Amino acid sequence: MCELFAMSSRVPATVRFSLQEFSRHGGLTGPHKDGWGIAYYEDGDVRLVKEAQAASDSACVRFIQEHPFSSTLVVSHIRRATQGAQALRNTQPFTRELGGAMHVFAHNGHLDVPGLQRLPLGLHRPVGETDSEYAFCALLERLRGLWLSASGVPPLDDRLGIVAAFAAEIGKLGPANFLYTDGDALFAHGNRRLHGGQTIRPPGLHFLCRHCAAHAEPMRTEGLALEPAGGEQHVVLVASVPLTAEAGWQALAEGELIVAREGAIVSRNTGYT
Numbered sequence: 001m002c003e004l005f006a007m008s009s010r011v012p013a014t015v016r017f018s019l020q021e022f023s024r025h026g027g028l029t030g031p032h033k034d035g036w037g038i039a040y041y042e043d044g045d046v047r048l049v050k051e052a053q054a055a056s057d058s059a060c061v062r063f064i065q066e067h068p069f070s071s072t073l074v075v076s077h078i079r080r081a082t083q084g085a086q087a088l089r090n091t092q093p094f095t096r097e098l099g100g101a102m103h104v105f106a107h108n109g110h111l112d113v114p115g116l117q118r119l120p121l122g123l124h125r126p127v128g129e130t131d132s133e134y135a136f137c138a139l140l141e142r143l144r145g146l147w148l149s150a151s152g153v154p155p156l157d158d159r160l161g162i163v164a165a166f167a168a169e170i171g172k173l174g175p176a177n178f179l180y181t182d183g184d185a186l187f188a189h190g191n192r193r194l195h196g197g198q199t200i201r202p203p204g205l206h207f208l209c210r211h212c213a214a215h216a217e218p219m220r221t222e223g224l225a226l227e228p229a230g231g232e233q234h235v236v237l238v239a240s241v242p243l244t245a246e247a248g249w250q251a252l253a254e255g256e257l258i259v260a261r262e263g264a265i266v267s268r269n270t271g272y273t
Contacts, residue, residue, distance in 0.1 A: 008260035035091035089128035099147030107132035109175030177204035190252025203251035234263030
């Protein structure tokens with residue numbers, strides 16, 4: 001399976017990745033990484049960097065380490081291919097425009113294809129062959145009417161209702177951990193994932209809420225460093241496995257959906273209904 005990471009913060013943070021170390025921390029070793037990608041929100045758009053190759057050999061990764069980008073919303077994915085060729089079209093995160101906003105999606109798991117293909121698609125169609133991209137396009141179809149009828153960003157409760165119903169549906173099709181953001185809020189759905197290379201079980205995602213005073217030392221852990229651009233910082237981190245040894249990490253229950261905005265959890269649905 002794959003490795004997911006996301007960050008929502010109050011003020012922009014410089015995010016410096018060493019994906020080789022980061023993936024090792026999550027249980028992925030060099031030859032098993034079939035691609036990687038990182039999406040940073042900036043000025044209403046998305047800076048997307050991704051490659052269909054191991055991060056250990058990537059000049060792009062070295063550039064990001066030496067020239068890190070700053071953002072309040074970041075989504076990252078390291079791929080271990082289960083569906084679709086090792087190709088850029090199948091490398092996550094995936095991005096699409098809807099309602100004048102950039103939407104980003106990354107998924108960890110393996111969904112039943114016949115069941116997934118019963119979900120209707122509209123204007124958005126997959127470019128590649130992965131279950132993950134198909135799921136993203138199906139989610140956007142459910143959100144399309146809401147976004148196209150709204151003046152600006154639709155109410156969060158309306159968006160949450162659609163995402164929660166979608167999460168409950170695809171959770172029946174197999175491991176369905178995903179990160180989705182529309183640039184305003186980060187939605188993280190926990191399901192099941194492979195543990196110890198043997199069993200697929202919860203938890204599939206973990207999260208941590210942090211508060212850092214102004215001029216605090218950067219947060220550093222295996223493969224990741226976060227440094228506030230200035231001012232008091234609140235941050236929510238979401239990852240497949242806890243990234244640090246601190247006690248604040250919480251596992252998402254199977255079917256749990258959390259929503260983060262500007263570095264704070266604003267909604268927490270504790271399971272399928």
